Structures are given as C-alpha cells and as structure tokens.
Amino acid sequence: MGISLPHPIQQFFSIGEVCALTDLKPHVLRYWESQFRFLNPAKNRSGNRVYKASEVEMVMLVKHLLYTEKFTIEGARQRLDHFRRTGELRGAARRAMRFETVREIEAALEDVRAVLDGKPVKVRDDPAGEGGSPESA
Helix, strand or coil: CCCCCCCCCCCEEEHHHHHHHHCCCHHHHHHHHHHCCCCCCEECCCCCEEEEHHHHHHHHHHHHHHHHCCCCHHHHHHHHHHHHHHCCHHHHHHHHHHHHHHHHHHHHHHHHHHHHCCCCCCCCCCHHHHCCCHHHC
C-alpha cells in the first residue's frame, strides 16, 4: 500500500484563486503582467488566465519586493534579474511566499486577539487596492 496525500496538490489556479491567495486585486495582477514579462499565465479554452503554482510564487515575490521591501517597479525588475542571473530566483520566490504567509497569519492573529480582548480590530492599509499601479511606480 503506497502513501497517499490527504488532498491532491492543485496545479493550476484561476485569477480569482490567485487573488485570494495573494490578497491582490485582479487589476493589479493584470498590470503586473504588463510590467514583468515572466508573469504570463496561460489561458484556458474560455480565455481565462490559468496560473501554475510556480507563477503564484513569482506573484508573491513581486508583491514582497514592491510592498514589503518597497522597491519601485524598475527596482523590482532589476532585483528579479539579479536573482535569475545568480540562480536564486526559485529560492527567493519560496522565501517571499513563506515570509508573506507568516506576515498575513500574524495580522490575522492580532485581529483575533483584539476581538477576544473586546478591542476594535485594527484597520490595515490595503496595498492590494492601489499598490503596484502605474501611479505608485
């Protein structure tokens, strides 16, 4: 009897699923596709974007560079080129994914603690709403 995973690993994600996973708006993802040539998801028969897991990691790396490390679009491009040239791209993408996931979990736990303490939940900046748009480059 072989070992089986409890849930199949999802290989492809719709733009809605990527938005939910990355806390980004669809227009931000579409804009980033125009600015970062490696963000080029395939389209299914219906013409909808289909992202591979590795592309979701790259989206998280771009998000990390722009929102956490505060790079400009051009600065993020240069950093990504550096990662590509040195063979660090995949590792950097995975580190960014872990970092951003932990950050989101910490924020959610702060909200839970506030609710349990009877305090108002902190209103956070919404980088997904406007960040990464042409105006912020």
